Amino acid sequence: MITSDHICVQPVHDDLLLQHDVSLRLVRFDLAHPMVGGNKWYKLQQNLMLAREQGATRLLSFGGAYSNHIYALAAAGAESGFDTCGVIRGELVTPLNATLAFARARGMQLIPVSRTDYRRRSDQDFVDELRQLYGPFYLIPEGGANEAGVRGCQAMATQLAARVPDLDNCEIALACGTGTTLAGLLSGLRLLRRSRLSSLPPSVLTPQTAVPRPFVRGIAVLKGADFLRADINSWLARLDSSTTDQDWCLETAYHGGGYARAGQDLLDFVANFQRMHDIPLEPVYTGKLLQALYKRIAAGLYAPGSRLLALHTGGLRPAADAVW
Ligand SMILES: Cc1ncc(COP(=O)(O)O)c(C=O)c1O
Missing domain, CATH: 3.40.50.1100 (Rossmann fold)
Incomplete structure (x- = not known):
């Protein structure tokens, strides 16, 4: 039933990215299914x-x-x-x-x-x-937002690994509401890494041979979302994934006023992005995520050569419900 064949990785090109020598690709999980996408x-x-x-x-x-x-x-x-x-x-x-x-x-x-x-x-x-x-x-x-939801999101890691050859050298960014998706993705990435390491002969397992891994950055779309870190850690602990690894973070300063709040700057950003790149967006999740990434790039927070993968997690509702 899942039509993961439709998920694609779309490179984004524009002046800001060029100027900062940062590459950005959008992973179109929204295309996974016509109605249940993302x-x-x-x-x-x-x-x-x-x-x-x-x-x-x-x-x-x-x-x-x-x-x-x-x-x-x-x-x-x-x-x-x-x-x-x-x-x-x-x-x-x-x-x-x-x-x-x-x-x-x-x-x-x-x-x-x-x-x-x-x-x-x-x-x-x-x-x-x-x-x-x-x-x-x-x-x-x-x-x-339950354990089955988190476990289901582990498969997003497999989908990414199948489509992004340089995944280990990328930063993956995604919008967070409950943190369920981030927890699942992160534990999925850790499982993949573990299975890759266990397939190597023990003789080559030295710190020098350790495989690099993607960093995962969650962008909280609600205000006061610091509590989500504990929630995410508790999912990771339940899934037997280390909670101490420094391979993820949650940004809580890009909520833009709160959940589903969309100021004119966000609406303009979404409209411009859609026009320039012909990629449908909504301002509650993926639009807010991309605006946060563009702010971070403009602020020089990414070193030249950085590779960003932004996950399009769907939420493209019927036009009649566009309340923003
Ligand atoms: C379109 C979209 N993107 C991202 C999220 C955030 O996911 P999570 O609640 O797992 O953090 C949601 C909420 O489920 C969503 O509807």
Whole structure:
């Protein structure tokens, strides 16, 4: 079902990059699937597998009225033969926006709850109430942020390794909301590295032969996201990946005012980038990520010769839902 053949690596050329001698390539994970593109498919893949193994026929998850996750879950659920329920924060405004109309058209049962109830989405008693009301379901947390989601994102590392011959010498940059994708990608990269090292004869395993590895830089899209470092470390610890390695960082200064906040500078950046490079962007995740990278390049934070790989993690919602 995953159409990873469509993922491609697109070089970006412009004056700023030339001036600073920095190369930038965009990895088009958004093309992985027409409706579940980007990181969403990776977050959902193992969840769907587990749901099937557990004999579930219905998936339930949470999201706001413009949630990429709800959109993707409705599409993936319908394609994989599951019923889906979306617990939506706040009232359903009619006519439904394009995200929710799409979800309903894919058969998702939309369950609006008050903002107060929505805050209880991780409480067991609230989940029990939902089970009593709507019957049994396989639960996927908001944003697909669970261990199966992290494990699913490990496959993004394999996709990168298959497409980027100089991966070990690159910096990989990606937008972070919950940090699930970053944790999965990083542990996937570490697994790949470990399997590569274990295939070498022990006699050559000296520090000199150690394989270089990509550095991963997360750009937090929400304000006050320092707490995410602990979340990411806790996923890494659960996946038996070292939490002390200095092979990643999280930047928390590029939120631009907060989640889904888009100032005119960001909107202009996204519009210019799309026009110049003919690559569709949205300002909540990948647009914010690229703006952060361009700010860092302009500030001289990358040495000449640096190679950046920016992950396009999707989120290109129907035009009618472009609330920015
Ligand atoms: C398009 C897009 N990119 C990036 C992210 C960030 O992913 P994560 O929450 O795993 O950090 C999200 C949220 O899931 C998203 O919808």
